[in-house]
Amino acid sequence: MSILVIAEHDNLTLKVATRNAIAAAAKINITLATEIHVLVAGVACGDVAQQAAAVAGVAKVIVADAAHYGDQTAENLAALIIAQAGGHTHILAAATSNGKNTLPRVAALLDVAQISDIITVLDADTFVRPIYAGNALATVKSADSVKVITVRTTGFDAVEASGGHAIIENIQASADLGQAKLVSRELTKSARPELAAAKIIVSGGRGMGSGENYHTVLEPLADKLGAAMGASRAAVDAGFVSNDYQVGQTGKIVAPQLYIAIGISGAIQHLAGMKDSKVIVAINKDPDAPIFQVADYGLVADLFQAVPELVAAL
Amino acid sequence: MKILVPVKRVIDYNIKVRVKADNTGVDLANVKMAMNPFDEIAIEEALRLKEAGVASEVVAISCGVTACQETLRTAMALGADRGILVETDVELQPLAVAKLLKAIAFNESPQLIILGKQAIDDDANQTGQMLAALMGWPQATFASKVVVDAAAGSVTVTREVDGGSETLVLTLPAIVTTDLRLNEPRYATLPNIMKAKKKPLDVFKPEALGVDVTPRLTTLKVTDPAPRSAGVKVANVAELIHKLKNEAKVIA
Numbered sequence: 001m002s003i004l005v006i007a008e009h010d011n012l013t014l015k016v017a018t019r020n021a022i023a024a025a026a027k028i029n030i031t032l033a034t035e036i037h038v039l040v041a042g043v044a045c046g047d048v049a050q051q052a053a054a055v056a057g058v059a060k061v062i063v064a065d066a067a068h069y070g071d072q073t074a075e076n077l078a079a080l081i082i083a084q085a086g087g088h089t090h091i092l093a094a095a096t097s098n099g100k101n102t103l104p105r106v107a108a109l110l111d112v113a114q115i116s117d118i119i120t121v122l123d124a125d126t127f128v129r130p131i132y133a134g135n136a137l138a139t140v141k142s143a144d145s146v147k148v149i150t151v152r153t154t155g156f157d158a159v160e161a162s163g164g165h166a167i168i169e170n171i172q173a174s175a176d177l178g179q180a181k182l183v184s185r186e187l188t189k190s191a192r193p194e195l196a197a198a199k200i201i202v203s204g205g206r207g208m209g210s211g212e213n214y215h216t217v218l219e220p221l222a223d224k225l226g227a228a229m230g231a232s233r234a235a236v237d238a239g240f241v242s243n244d245y246q247v248g249q250t251g252k253i254v255a256p257q258l259y260i261a262i263g264i265s266g267a268i269q270h271l272a273g274m275k276d277s278k279v280i281v282a283i284n285k286d287p288d289a290p291i292f293q294v295a296d297y298g299l300v301a302d303l304f305q306a307v308p309e310l311v312a313a314l
Numbered sequence: 315m316k317i318l319v320p321v322k323r324v325i326d327y328n329i330k331v332r333v334k335a336d337n338t339g340v341d342l343a344n345v346k347m348a349m350n351p352f353d354e355i356a357i358e359e360a361l362r363l364k365e366a367g368v369a370s371e372v373v374a375i376s377c378g379v380t381a382c383q384e385t386l387r388t389a390m391a392l393g394a395d396r397g398i399l400v401e402t403d404v405e406l407q408p409l410a411v412a413k414l415l416k417a418i419a420f421n422e423s424p425q426l427i428i429l430g431k432q433a434i435d436d437d438a439n440q441t442g443q444m445l446a447a448l449m450g451w452p453q454a455t456f457a458s459k460v461v462v463d464a465a466a467g468s469v470t471v472t473r474e475v476d477g478g479s480e481t482l483v484l485t486l487p488a489i490v491t492t493d494l495r496l497n498e499p500r501y502a503t504l505p506n507i508m509k510a511k512k513k514p515l516d517v518f519k520p521e522a523l524g525v526d527v528t529p530r531l532t533t534l535k536v537t538d539p540a541p542r543s544a545g546v547k548v549a550n551v552a553e554l555i556h557k558l559k560n561e562a563k564v565i566a
Contacts, residue, residue, distance in 0.1 A: 101443065108409060108447035111409075243474040244477055296562065297548050
């Protein structure tokens, strides 16, 4: 028996989130003492398989290389994972948009529950997961024969990208179900660090006033700090930036070393996405903004003066 | 074309939840309940498809305690044509709900089922995907735009994903789950609230649908998250930088 982790990748690069999920698998494996396998499903994804084989603690990489896995559509991916499910006690994926999309499908096909967004592994059957936007933590125990789990990446430090020497096994692709087809993909291109993996995040809210202000005021600060850029739901709803900037209960969950919330009031839904950050700085002109209740350092000031001042002084 | 929209009764999103002293769950006694916000978006999308002449009927479904009838009445006040309650006092987990919805869908034969992407209580984000799997249908989760081409038997859905957005074409019948920016739900008007009281609402028991809803996961305890210790207010930018460099040591 072994533990299966589904690789998150873009056919070229293994995403860090996979190594967070492998870290959770390693915690589960403390009591099981079995092997951790990684499934790479994609097209022309040999490089990803090599990277996965080098990850510390991985015993085997299973590769399914076919055109219909290239876009990571849930229908084909789930069918493949089901075909590989035998012999695995646990099936894990990072709680990314891909993981969240595919794994419940796998769980239903296996007739088992899914345990979403775990942040702690207590033993091979027992996990802690946030509920109510992180305002409560539930400890849940699964009685299912196979545990299907998505892993909140901020809950587990990624295992090392190197040090492993896994064997690579190529497997037969399942048939293309042909139910869903990708038409287009508009991905934000940015030289900045990825939001989910950044050490520093500069985040803007409704207080930015406009998309133009968001960029002209915050980008110099992000540049100085080498930071990723995020936003509150209010800023995304107002059209200042696109959805992939959103930090919060239903957006991205982040836990950087430093989170700078600028012009963000601090709605519960936003706090759910960033309150595990190591250090939180809030800059807001409203001294009663709830963001100050979670901020380590609060500066009550007009952001349009304070942020340029901050940039100049750094 | 018929559209089913499952709706969940959850704690109102404005309420700050409190964990019960005995750590068995969160305190829901005398707390305002409401329709899950993502499900309001699902209802709205279905109504817009009906108003555009694409859908002929919108059926709202809820699974849970008797009080879920209120949530169904809300859906009908917004414009759903009728409601179905699968009534049980058993704690329902996503897999059980997906099985109940499958049984209803078998009777109703919809072309489209639109669900909220997640409920704001358990934050599971599973039911739509599970239902799609059980039905053997394609799925488009986290939708920000839905265009139905009934003649072609397909639906084109733009989805919010980690790196931006992507657009999929699915063959119908299909499952769509809603993200925040799909639409802005309408409010129910008083006349429509009155009218909703007369709309049909059928009630089934899980046993009558042949579904075993026994929970698979046991909640051992529910606790408060570790609180963040209160921080300090700094007087100016210079003090902020000093603290970040010398106290927090997060910038060089």
